[in-house]
Amino acid sequence: MKGGLMDTDIIRLYVINTGGTLGMVPQDPNDPESPLRPAKTGKELFRYIRRPQGVNLKITLEEFGLRDSNDYQHRDVVELCKMIAQAFKDGSHAVMVIYGSDALEEACADVEMTFQNSLPGPVFFEASKDPIVKPGTDAITNLESALVAIVDFVTRGFVGVYNACDHKVWDGRRICKVNSGYNMFDTPGMPKIADVGSGVDLMGNPRLKVDTATLETMTIDCVYESDVMTLKVSANTPPWALTNLVQGKPKPKGVILIGKGQGNISGRKWIDKDVGSWIDAVRLATDQGVHVGVISPFQDGKQNALLYDLGKKARNAGAIDLNRNTYPMAEIKFRKAIAKCQTLPFADQRKFIQEYVSSDHVGEIPEGEKYKAPYPVAI
Numbered sequence: 001m002k003g004g005l006m007d008t009d010i011i012r013l014y015v016i017n018t019g020g021t022l023g024m025v026p027q028d029p030n031d032p033e034s035p036l037r038p039a040k041t042g043k044e045l046f047r048y049i050r051r052p053q054g055v056n057l058k059i060t061l062e063e064f065g066l067r068d069s070n071d072y073q074h075r076d077v078v079e080l081c082k083m084i085a086q087a088f089k090d091g092s093h094a095v096m097v098i099y100g101s102d103a104l105e106e107a108c109a110d111v112e113m114t115f116q117n118s119l120p121g122p123v124f125f126e127a128s129k130d131p132i133v134k135p136g137t138d139a140i141t142n143l144e145s146a147l148v149a150i151v152d153f154v155t156r157g158f159v160g161v162y163n164a165c166d167h168k169v170w171d172g173r174r175i176c177k178v179n180s181g182y183n184m185f186d187t188p189g190m191p192k193i194a195d196v197g198s199g200v201d202l203m204g205n206p207r208l209k210v211d212t213a214t215l216e217t218m219t220i221d222c223v224y225e226s227d228v229m230t231l232k233v234s235a236n237t238p239p240w241a242l243t244n245l246v247q248g249k250p251k252p253k254g255v256i257l258i259g260k261g262q263g264n265i266s267g268r269k270w271i272d273k274d275v276g277s278w279i280d281a282v283r284l285a286t287d288q289g290v291h292v293g294v295i296s297p298f299q300d301g302k303q304n305a306l307l308y309d310l311g312k313k314a315r316n317a318g319a320i321d322l323n324r325n326t327y328p329m330a331e332i333k334f335r336k337a338i339a340k341c342q343t344l345p346f347a348d349q350r351k352f353i354q355e356y357v358s359s360d361h362v363g364e365i366p367e368g369e370k371y372k373a374p375y376p377v378a379i
């Protein structure tokens with residue numbers, strides 16, 4: 001007996017198929033090089049997959065509007081979360097979501113922050129570089145690895161959001177797509193959870209279900225601000241990209257600036273003297289009631305926005321420090337924080353947002369020796 005389940009018990013897995021590359025086929029059946037489109041149903045996908053041996057695994061398949069993941073919005077993830085919650089309430093031990101790799105990192109961060117450590121079982125988001133119909137595809141390996149990991153995690157009592165890719169398991173709290181190859185994912189600042197072959201070799205710290213977590217205490221926090229956008233900036237990017245944006249109509253509630261190094265943005269005046277610098281643009285945006293978040297392009301959680309004078313000047317101009325988070329998690333937290341504080345005066349909103357994005361809500365921020373504790377870490 002492991003994690004509350006007998007070895008002979010049925011493990012119920014609910015699979016939600018949303019599309020993505022994994023189930024795509026060429027638009028023209030006679031031209032394998034024609035553009036790909038989502039087409040395969042979950043039932044068709046699982047015809048390719050071998051199930052783990054010696055396991056009583058019952059799989060329920062559900063379709064969720066086949067799309068390219070680049071077309072999915074937060075409102076779609078909310079519907080996914082409702083389906084995930086209902087699956088657990090209906091007796092499922094785990095959920096798998098077949099998704100696209102391009103948007104998987106945002107979806108994992110969104111689901112983590114929506115459920116706020118209240119998931120009663122593991123949720124695996126699965127994707128692939130190649131369609132399952134392509135010879136030599138990684139889709140089969142990724143799905144089969146996910147099944148092995150799901151069985152192991154259910155029997156051990158692990159919860160949370162994960163991904164199985166390239167024979168590894170990654171933590172959804174810090175997962176990022178780092179390249180377009182078969183080893184496309186990483187969790188900067190956090191070790192991989194496990195290696196997967198015929199079994200699971202734990203490396204990191206999967207989360208244990210807390211004693212107080214029940215189906216009745218499952219949280220779905222869908223608060224989210226849609227009117228937020230991101231600009232990648234440097235000394236060679238015109239600051240009017242922000243100043244024109246925040247003085248127009250409609251204007252965003254928030255803007256994220258991806259800076260350099262520790263999250264620095266330029267303080268040098270633009271070529272046109274009337275424009276000013278990026279730090280001037282942050283000050284103007286703040287005066288216009290628009291929250292500006294600044295984050296480093298590096299995502300290992302070790303950045304210090306106040307290490308350099310430019311970082312301090314940006315903060316003094318009104319910038320909110322998003323560092324310590326990965327970009328996908330920072331964006332979700334920034335959007336949620338803005339939505340949660342709209343009834344406060346603007347100055348208090350800034351304080352609330354800074355505290356919210358800097359706080360560790362679901363174990364998403366690596367701190368010191370936090371992830372070197374013996375597994376598993378109870379939450």
